[in-house]
Amino acid sequence: MGESKIFLSAGFDCEPLEAKSPGCGGPATWQESEKQVLTIAQIYRERNLVDACSFNLTPEAARAQPDLYKSLHDEGFYIGLQPNIPGFRFPTYDRKLGLYSADEQRDIIRLCLDDFEDAMGFTTTTYLPCCGSRSDETASILFELGFEVFIQSGPGRYPKDRPDMITVGLFPFPHKASRTHRCLAGDLDLLVIPNTVDVTGKYSRYGWCPGDPRPEAPVCEETHAMYRDIIDSWLELGLAMGVPIIPLKVGGHNTARGAAANIAYLADYCLEAGDRFGLELVPASPLDIRREAERVGIL
Secondary structure (H helix, E strand, C coil): CCCCEEEEEEEEEECHHHHHHHCCCCCHHHHHHHHHHHHHHHHHCCCCCHHHHEEECHHHHHHCHHHHHHHHHHCCCEEEEEECHHHHHCCCCCHHHHHHCHHHHHHHHHHHHHHHHHHHHHEEEEEEECHHHHCCCHHHHHHCCCCEEEEEEECCCCCCCCHEEEEECCCCCCEEEECCCCCEEECCCCCECCCCCCCCCCCCCCCCCCCCCCCCCCCHHHHEEEHHHHHHHHHHHHHHHCEEEEEEEEEEEECCCCHHHHHHHHHHHCCCCHHHHEEEEEEEHHHHHHHHHHHCCCC
């Protein structure tokens, strides 16, 4: 397939307010959210990485601050859809996406997209399931509704009581989604891009989730060493497997718990990845990665 390329694609999830997003811990106020979003945008703007930075909106965030996100979109930041289902039209729904039937999921996702489009005045073709919750039918539903990219949690998750969140066996790099199983590659014209996680077993969250380079961690050398280990081992795995596209799919959230110093450190370390590994690094949105996948024959 030719030489591998590294694609930096950072996505920041914009959650509903904490009081109306059970279990997901959004911002306390929309003012907090706006301050964090503007901080993130400035970090990526200063590094000429606007093309690498996405904001993944819940319908609530889109409705609360459409002018903010429209301005960022006009500047070149990518906008995706990341509904927090228990926070969507709160308190209408009380479960994560993958715990609903296929028909219910179809109706919910369509409503989420309608709310997003009504607020923003444009659509998006990138979908992220909150907390990684999806079922075997979700990919087919997204394809049916016109989505082109499906961002998933990185491989290795095994919460024993939540089959909708398991990612054991998920191929770690971009691939076509399956019509029949949430962790398999398949033949749908829908690109799955997994988030970047620890593949060495050294880092973990909750005991069932591989560590990832999220900014909600102490600002210290130990945190930054974890970021370096995760990024380097991810790139080493992609090169060992010979895949043509190695996304560094990192991110955070619209809360003040995401330290700006960590966001900046990770952006800088990723930006240097090409030099460290002797490869080209391309700032890219999820849709840019899909276009590259089409070019190299993954789609």
